[in-house]
Amino acid sequence: xxxxxxxxxxxxxxxxxxxxxxxxxxxxxxxxxxxxxxxxxxxxxxxxxxxxxxxxxxxxxxxxxxxxxxxxxxxxxxxxxxxxxxxxxxxxxxxxxxxxxxxxxxxxxxxxxxxxxxxxxxxxxxxxxxxxxxxxxxxxxxxxxxxxxxxxxxxxxxxxxxxxxxxxxxxxxxxxxxxxxxxxxxxxxxxxxxxxxxxxxxxxxxxxxxxxxxxxxxxxxxxxxxxxxxxxxxxxxxxxxxxxxxxxxxxxxxxxxxxxxxxxxxxxxxxxxxxxxxxxxxxxxxxxxxxxxxxxxxxxxxxxxxxxxxxxxxxxxxxxxxxxxxxxxxxxxxxxxxxxxxxxxxxxxxxxxxxxxxxxxxxxxxxxxxxxxxxxxxxxxxxxxxxxxxxxxxxxxxxxxxxxxxxxxxxxxxxxxxxxxxxxxxxxx
Numbered sequence: 001x002x003x004x005x006x007x008x009x010x011x012x013x014x015x016x017x018x019x020x021x022x023x024x025x026x027x028x029x030x031x032x033x034x035x036x037x038x039x040x041x042x043x044x045x046x047x048x049x050x051x052x053x054x055x056x057x058x059x060x061x062x063x064x065x066x067x068x069x070x071x072x073x074x075x076x077x078x079x080x081x082x083x084x085x086x087x088x089x090x091x092x093x094x095x096x097x098x099x100x101x102x103x104x105x106x107x108x109x110x111x112x113x114x115x116x117x118x119x120x121x122x123x124x125x126x127x128x129x130x131x132x133x134x135x136x137x138x139x140x141x142x143x144x145x146x147x148x149x150x151x152x153x154x155x156x157x158x159x160x161x162x163x164x165x166x167x168x169x170x171x172x173x174x175x176x177x178x179x180x181x182x183x184x185x186x187x188x189x190x191x192x193x194x195x196x197x198x199x200x201x202x203x204x205x206x207x208x209x210x211x212x213x214x215x216x217x218x219x220x221x222x223x224x225x226x227x228x229x230x231x232x233x234x235x236x237x238x239x240x241x242x243x244x245x246x247x248x249x250x251x252x253x254x255x256x257x258x259x260x261x262x263x264x265x266x267x268x269x270x271x272x273x274x275x276x277x278x279x280x281x282x283x284x285x286x287x288x289x290x291x292x293x294x295x296x297x298x299x300x301x302x303x304x305x306x307x308x309x310x311x312x313x314x315x316x317x318x319x320x321x322x323x324x325x326x327x328x329x330x331x332x333x334x335x336x337x338x339x340x341x342x343x344x345x346x347x348x349x350x351x352x353x354x355x356x357x358x359x360x361x362x363x364x365x366x367x368x369x370x371x372x373x374x375x376x377x378x379x380x381x382x383x384x385x386x387x388x389x390x391x392x393x394x395x396x397x398x399x400x401x402x403x404x405x406x407x408x409x410x411x412x413x414x415x416x417x418x419x420x421x422x423x424x425x426x427x428x429x
Contacts, residue, residue, distance in 0.1 A: 018375050021158075021385070022278050022368060026286050028157045029360065029367040033166050034150050038359035038366075041146035045111060048138045055134065057127040104361045105283035108147075111139040112184070112240060143244070144180035147366055148173030151248035154370040159249070159388040172391075176247055183243040183254035183261075187236040194225040231266075238272070239265040241366070245373035251389030264376040271379050272372070279368040287361050294357040298350065 028034075053061050118124075118132035149169035156162040173180065201222055205215035242264065243257035250256060265272060374385040 018378060019275055019278050021371055021375060022275065022282060024158065025279070025282070025364055025368045025371055028154055028371075029286075029364040030290075031153070031157070031163070031363075032356070034153055034363040034367070035356045035359045037146050037150050037153075037166060037169075038362035039355040041142055042355070042359060042362065044142045044146075045139065048142065049135065052131070052134050052138065055131070057130045059128065059131060102280055102284040104287050105280050105365060108143070108362055108365045109241070111143075112136070113237060115139070116188075116237070140181050140184060144177050145170065145173050147241075147244050148176065148180045148248060150363060150366040151244045151370045154367040155245070155249040155374075155388050158367075158371055158374060159386050172248075176251075176253075179247050179252070179254040179257065180244060183247065183257040184236060184240045186254060186258050187232045190232050191229045194229045198222045198225050235262045235265050241369040242373050242376070244366070245370040248370065249373060249377075249388050251391070260377075264373075264380060268376055268379055271376060275372045275375055279372060283361070283364050283368060286364060290360045291357060294353060298353065 052058060115132040115136035118128060119136075121128060149166070149172065152169045152172045153164055156164055201215060201218065205211045207214070239261040242261040243254075246252065246257040246260045247254070250260075377383050378385055
């Protein structure tokens with residue numbers, strides 16, 4: 001009887017296969033508010049990189065006069081061209097798009113990994129170190145604000161199906177700015193400590209006659225310190241996005257974000273690896289789909305308007321559009337053509353559309369990271385995904401509510417006990 005009843009029960013696939021929750025990331029990440037936050041973050045990152053490349057200690061650039069905006073190459077394929085593109089060409093490019101677009105899903109990691117890689121350059125100079133640290137700190141500052149806001153919005157949306165505004169999420173991130181900013185830096189401080197110990201060992205090797213012998217005899221110590229540095233470096237490189245998700249979901253500090261991240265990375269490595277593979281694969285499909293949708297929308301707008309405006313007028317109208325949407329991003333230096341007011345206004349809308357298109361990959365990255373954090377937390381300590389930090393949350397208990405005098409704020413005045421009358425002797429006696 002029990003077997004028949006269990007056979008008729010619906011299968012809760014997300015409970016049996018928790019990684020299916022990752023497929024909810026598209027509906028959460030496509031929120032226009034998250035796309036706008038991601039686009040603003042990309043603007044700040046691009047503007048900051050442009051300014052950092054012009055600092056006195058920055059290495060020479062191949063083309064210092066050019067500034068590449070984040071929407072100029074959101075995906076490594078051309079899509080539909082609004083001027084002379086053909087829909088059939090997209091089908092030819094589709095296989096290449098799937099094989100090359102996966103890098104766009106992981107593009108937010110580049111801003112953290114690239115300057116960190118420069119810090120471990122074998123010929124690190126003071127100028128290169130200053131350049132790498134400036135880029136790293138700027139990246140962390142930008143993502144501490146916008147990444148923290150996106151992960152907070154994603155955490156509430158995923159766990160409680162609640163949506164908060166941009167201002168509320170930015171206030172949440174600003175209140176914990178120091179935690180977001182310092183969480184990825186704490187492991188680097190640990191690496192610096194062990195590096196200092198190894199450097200002291202190198203100074204011991206400079207002692208005349210016996211220095212190299214002492215250093216060779218104690219070489220096991222640099223190996224141990226380097227092993228610890230490698231473990232720390234792998235943990236922070238693989239899990240630093242989880243630190244932001246931890247702080248956003250738990251409302252905690254940098255130390256909690258660091259401890260939980262390293263615990264999940266090293267205690268649940270196979271879970272984390274599988275979730276990451278699913279998220280990147282699914283994200284690649286989504287980025288191609290969103291890019292196709294945006295470029296097709298722009299193409300149809302240009303194609304339909306060109307029927308009345310004409311090809312020449314349409315080309316002038318799209319002169320200030322991003323290159324991958326049919327414009328020429330370098331129209332000023334190449335042709336010297338100044339667009340009319342209509343081209344400038346159309347370019348504003350087209351660049352905004354391109355910004356939202358490019359921002360989807362960043363929004364999806366932080367959304368998928370937040371979902372992966374909830375899944376890792378569930379597999380590690382059994383905490384339900386619907387548990388998330390709420391600032392005004394009151395602890396629930398099983399006691400009945402207070403009413404009457406007990407619930408009043410006024411002090412209770414105790415009355416003196418009433419005097420009892422003395423007992424009269426029995427008259428019959």
